[in-house]
Amino acid sequence: MSAIRDRVARRSLRPGDRLPSVRSFARTMGVSPSTVVEAYDRLAAEGVIRAKRGSGFYVTGADLPPLALAEMGPPRERGVDPFWVARQSLDAEASTLKPGCGWLPADWMPHAALRKSLRTISRADDALLADYGNTRGSLNLRRMLLARFADEGMPASADQLMLTNSGTHAIDLVCRLLLQPGDAVLVDDPCYFNFQSLLRAHQARIVSVPFTPSGPDVAAFEQTVATERPRLYITNSALHNPTGATISAQTAHRVLGTAAAHGMIIVEDDIFADFEPTLSPRLALLDGLDRVIRIGSFSKTLSASLRCGYIAARKDWIESLVDLQIATSFGGPSPIAAETIARVLVGGTYRKHMEDVRRRLTRARQKAIDKLAPLGLVPWIVPRGGFYLWCRLPEGCDSTSMAQRCLQDQVVLAPGNVFSASQTASSFLRFNVAQMAHPRIYDAIGNALAAEAKA
Amino acid sequence: MSAIRDRVARRSLRPGDRLPSVRSFARTMGVSPSTVVEAYDRLAAEGVIRAKRGSGFYVTGADLPPLALAEMGPPRERGVDPFWVARQSLDAEASTLKPGCGWLPADWMPHAALRKSLRTISRADDALLADYGNTRGSLNLRRMLLARFADEGMPASADQLMLTNSGTHAIDLVCRLLLQPGDAVLVDDPCYFNFQSLLRAHQARIVSVPFTPSGPDVAAFEQTVATERPRLYITNSALHNPTGATISAQTAHRVLGTAAAHGMIIVEDDIFADFEPTLSPRLALLDGLDRVIRIGSFSKTLSASLRCGYIAARKDWIESLVDLQIATSFGGPSPIAAETIARVLVGGTYRKHMEDVRRRLTRARQKAIDKLAPLGLVPWIVPRGGFYLWCRLPEGCDSTSMAQRCLQDQVVLAPGNVFSASQTASSFLRFNVAQMAHPRIYDAIGNALAAEAKA
Numbered sequence: 073m074s075a076i077r078d079r080v081a082r083r084s085l086r087p088g089d090r091l092p093s094v095r096s097f098a099r100t101m102g103v104s105p106s107t108v109v110e111a112y113d114r115l116a117a118e119g120v121i122r123a124k125r126g127s128g129f130y131v132t133g134a135d136l137p138p139l140a141l142a143e144m145g146p147p148r149e150r151g152v153d154p155f156w157v158a159r160q161s162l163d164a165e166a167s168t169l170k171p172g173c174g175w176l177p178a179d180w181m182p183h184a185a186l187r188k189s190l191r192t193i194s195r196a197d198d199a200l201l202a203d204y205g206n207t208r209g210s211l212n213l214r215r216m217l218l219a220r221f222a223d224e225g226m227p228a229s230a231d232q233l234m235l236t237n238s239g240t241h242a243i244d245l246v247c248r249l250l251l252q253p254g255d256a257v258l259v260d261d262p263c264y265f266n267f268q269s270l271l272r273a274h275q276a277r278i279v280s281v282p283f284t285p286s287g288p289d290v291a292a293f294e295q296t297v298a299t300e301r302p303r304l305y306i307t308n309s310a311l312h313n314p315t316g317a318t319i320s321a322q323t324a325h326r327v328l329g330t331a332a333a334h335g336m337i338i339v340e341d342d343i344f345a346d347f348e349p350t351l352s353p354r355l356a357l358l359d360g361l362d363r364v365i366r367i368g369s370f371s372k373t374l375s376a377s378l379r380c381g382y383i384a385a386r387k388d389w390i391e392s393l394v395d396l397q398i399a400t401s402f403g404g405p406s407p408i409a410a411e412t413i414a415r416v417l418v419g420g421t422y423r424k425h426m427e428d429v430r431r432r433l434t435r436a437r438q439k440a441i442d443k444l445a446p447l448g449l450v451p452w453i454v455p456r457g458g459f460y461l462w463c464r465l466p467e468g469c470d471s472t473s474m475a476q477r478c479l480q481d482q483v484v485l486a487p488g489n490v491f492s493a494s495q496t497a498s499s500f501l502r503f504n505v506a507q508m509a510h511p512r513i514y515d516a517i518g519n520a521l522a523a524e525a526k527a
Numbered sequence: 528m529s530a531i532r533d534r535v536a537r538r539s540l541r542p543g544d545r546l547p548s549v550r551s552f553a554r555t556m557g558v559s560p561s562t563v564v565e566a567y568d569r570l571a572a573e574g575v576i577r578a579k580r581g582s583g584f585y586v587t588g589a590d591l592p593p594l595a596l597a598e599m600g601p602p603r604e605r606g607v608d609p610f611w612v613a614r615q616s617l618d619a620e621a622s623t624l625k626p627g628c629g630w631l632p633a634d635w636m637p638h639a640a641l642r643k644s645l646r647t648i649s650r651a652d653d654a655l656l657a658d659y660g661n662t663r664g665s666l667n668l669r670r671m672l673l674a675r676f677a678d679e680g681m682p683a684s685a686d687q688l689m690l691t692n693s694g695t696h697a698i699d700l701v702c703r704l705l706l707q708p709g710d711a712v713l714v715d716d717p718c719y720f721n722f723q724s725l726l727r728a729h730q731a732r733i734v735s736v737p738f739t740p741s742g743p744d745v746a747a748f749e750q751t752v753a754t755e756r757p758r759l760y761i762t763n764s765a766l767h768n769p770t771g772a773t774i775s776a777q778t779a780h781r782v783l784g785t786a787a788a789h790g791m792i793i794v795e796d797d798i799f800a801d802f803e804p805t806l807s808p809r810l811a812l813l814d815g816l817d818r819v820i821r822i823g824s825f826s827k828t829l830s831a832s833l834r835c836g837y838i839a840a841r842k843d844w845i846e847s848l849v850d851l852q853i854a855t856s857f858g859g860p861s862p863i864a865a866e867t868i869a870r871v872l873v874g875g876t877y878r879k880h881m882e883d884v885r886r887r888l889t890r891a892r893q894k895a896i897d898k899l900a901p902l903g904l905v906p907w908i909v910p911r912g913g914f915y916l917w918c919r920l921p922e923g924c925d926s927t928s929m930a931q932r933c934l935q936d937q938v939v940l941a942p943g944n945v946f947s948a949s950q951t952a953s954s955f956l957r958f959n960v961a962q963m964a965h966p967r968i969y970d971a972i973g974n975a976l977a978a979e980a981k982a
Contacts, residue, residue, distance in 0.1 A: 117873045118667070119674020132674075158853050163661045181657035190649035190863075194642045201645075202636035204831040206618045212573070219574025219587075237692050237834075240857040248728065253708065269854035273703065371857075376659040379692075379861040398613050399724035402695040402826075406834040408645075409861050418572045
């Protein structure tokens with residue numbers, strides 16, 4: 073099928089052309105004629121080709137855009153805004169290297185467990201395969217999450233939890249419930265770039281405070297909250313994106329105190345929790361899910377292809393968020409996807425997988441640090457877990473132009489300023505140590521640095 | 528596992544209680560001891576029970592809410608607002624009958640194909656199982672959709688199509704792109720109740736025009752568009768929800784003319800297209816995807832558990848919608864779900880399934896009409912397809928109080944006014960003919976009608 077698609081894409085087969093006969097194409101490809109028949113049938117089902125009675129298969133007309141689809145990569149010309157890294161990473165061709173992306177390589181994920189779980193689901197009852205599922209999402213998955221919360225010392229009741237389409241979607245729902253256009257929202261500087269995109273979509277006023285190795289700068293935090301009166305503070309308090317830093321117990325306590333004093337609500341995006349060697353002080357845990365809303369997801373640790381996140385919060389907020397998710401998505405995540413996740417979480421497989429991932433990340437982190445050092449890139453801190461490494465560039469280098477240079481070599485970097493609301497991180501790059509095995513990455517960075525020095 | 532869960536839910540096993548020994552419970556259930564061990568291990572993994580070394584399994588403490596979860600049905604006490612039908616239907620217990628719901632029974636769906644497709648996916652490559660997938664969604668599924676559009680005479684290019692988490696989510700994204708709080712949005716009266724919930728979430732001003740058996744009342748439509756200047760018109764032009772009516776070619780032409788004259792954009796929610804015996808005039812098709820945005824989904828015809836919809840529109844809008852979906856969901860639907868759908872659509876299985884569904888619906892529609900007639904319920908029209916039947920109640924009956932009465936008998940009805948922005952449909956009920964096989968439904972309606980007559 074791909075051989076034919078390529079020919080159509082390369083225009084070596086044009087609309088109206090007759091395809092090679094089954095017999096001859098089978099010889100060409102070194103496969104059985106029945107395989108070719110199957111491939112032609114499927115291409116016909118897709119509309120790429122059509123059968124003409126008694127005269128074989130022909131490429132369909134200009135009504136079909138395989139070429140256009142092949143051409144549709146990420147828009148290279150667009151400015152390096154917070155969408156830039158997302159679009160370049162998500163829509164990259166297979167040959168592109170992505171040390172700037174925000175996820176583990178596919179082959180790090182627990183595939184045996186995922187495949188087994190999908191086979192199990194394929195035998196599930198009709199209702200799971202066909203129905204919308206209930207408004208809070210998979211009962212099995214919610215039970216496991218509540219059990220995990222309890223084990224972590226953060227007991228929550230069933231009406232304090234709901235599943236969502238993703239961690240980002242969870243934050244989006246919270247913003248829809250709690251924000252009005254023009255409201256101030258506090259973020260860390262730097263912070264996950266998509267927080268800024270999301271808040272712009274809500275027409276929120278973004279204010280930021282510097283992030284230190286032990287969490288937000290407490291003095292700046294208290295000052296900003298007092299003067300700007302933000303409605304929300306959105307943060308990753310553990311293994312912070314992009315720095316990998318983790319909030320200290322003292323800072324967490326101060327942050328909660330300040331939030332309480334000014335009636336500010338905190339959204340704790342906790343998607344990196346399972347990457348921690350030991351659980352750090354959690355805002356949601358200290359606060360007992362009163363003014364802190366906990367967000368989680370399985371995209372970083374299990375599969376991003378199953379699209380499932382969750383919200384743990386005050387039950388009156390959850391009740392309203394359930395309605396909001398019905399109004400805007402007619403329900404939560406795919407029940408099939410949620411059950412697939414639940415089945416992977418059952419038993420010890422997932423725990424062993426994460427232990428293995430944490431070990432691999434420790435090694436990969438050290439390797440990356442060692443290989444970046446000769447290039448003059450210095451980690452801001454050495455994170456205690458996770459896959460991010462926030463590095464300072466040599467004097468006078470601009471990370472945005474470096475990212476544009478490296479993109480020419482099919483290497484996607486994450487330049488500092490996409491993470492910085494105050495645009496003060498131009499001398500930083502965020503690396504993903506799990507995506508940096510390939511030497512071509514270091515060559516590209518080296519060349520870009522040399523070009524920067526000349527410029 | 529469910530046997531133990533039931534005992535915990537029924538409080539016959541309380542927190543701290545010791546579970547039956549593996550051997551004795553195996554005898555009770557008539558299964559092998561190893562099966563019981565497996566079940567106990569899984570319940571332990573979920574946190575429902577815990578093993579104590581050498582002394583068997585015990586029900587865990589108050590940190591776990593199986594009872595609360597069991598209790599959490601839909602909120603019965605809440606008012607009959609547009610959310611009422613959704614919550615009652617989605618969160619109904621298995622024993623509840625749902626002639627008011629908006630989907631086919633699970634056993635009407637193409638399960639063999641779904642199961643086969645899931646097994647195929649379980650053997651897919653690591654990237655499909657683990658990665659986010661590209662920002663517009665599954666290439667295979669988009670290819671098939673574009674081929675189908677072309678076959679229907681509505682050629683579209685690759686950059687005019689994107690996948691979303693659901694049909695509702697697709698409309699939500701469109702509203703986020705095109706609406707500001709306070710904008711007027713035109714809907715049919717009656718219209719799908721969730722359009723109203725969605726528009727309230729966008730703080731839009733809802734205006735409505737009466738829907739006739741051939742589409743919106745053209746005079747009222749032109750008048751309202753001229754005076755209210757709505758930014759959007761959201762409709763199902765074919766097999767309209769709740770009436771089952773289909774817009775005529777003449778009305779479609781007039782509607783498009785009026786929209787063009789006043790710069791109004793049309794969102795055509797086309798999720799019932801595959802239920803039509805023959806394709807009716809499509810606004811999107813007549814308009815060529817200029818000012819009409821086409822929304823689709825697979826929830827009604829294939830599986831609602833896979834959560835996948837799409838948007839076909841002008842390419843500049845799609846480009847912005849892709850960014851918006853990244854900002855608010857970090858990507859589109861589950862790639863695993865989208866590929867599962869694509870594999871069901873390949874070949875003739877799906878087409879045969881829909882032919883069968885259309886035949887079954889024709890029979891079910893006639894049966895429902897025949898059984899409702901003696902109760903005095905008269906269809907507004909007999910739809911040419913789909914599963915909805917919009918029925919007028921006998922003089923003096925109120926459909927909202929009927930719905931509340933029937934809920935006591937575990938029968939969920941869809942009362943007219945949840946569909947009516949002008950609250951003028953209190954004498955109508957929307958039935959789903961595919962969900963009306965059970966005689967208990969007609970008993971409940973009969974009793975409710977009798978009670979209404981007394982009241």
